[in-house]
Amino acid sequence: MQRNNCTACHLIDKRKYGPHFNEVAARYAGDAKIVATLASKIKAGGSGVWGEDPMPPQAHVSDADATKMAELIMALKP
Numbered sequence: 001m002q003r004n005n006c007t008a009c010h011l012i013d014k015r016k017y018g019p020h021f022n023e024v025a026a027r028y029a030g031d032a033k034i035v036a037t038l039a040s041k042i043k044a045g046g047s048g049v050w051g052e053d054p055m056p057p058q059a060h061v062s063d064a065d066a067t068k069m070a071e072l073i074m075a076l077k078p
Contacts, residue, residue: 001069001072004058004060004061004065004069006069009053009055012076017053018050018053018055019050021073021076022076023050024038024073024074025073025074025075025076025077028074029074034070034074035067035070035071035074036067036070037070038066038069038070038073038074039063039066039067039069039070040066041055042058042061042066042069042070043057043058043059043061043063043066044057044059045057045058
């Protein structure tokens, strides 16, 4: 996540621009399909889910890395 500069906008337990990772883990806890959904959102970007700040697409992130990032976020215990 540091290598892909995720921490420019996201932190583990504090808001910066986007939601912090603990918020994401708490919101989607129990959703069996969320890892694939989050991996897709990492690559495609999005807006409106967490407020007005858009998340720019991270198309340079490999599918495997996006999936691993989503798994790590969802492994957090908020």
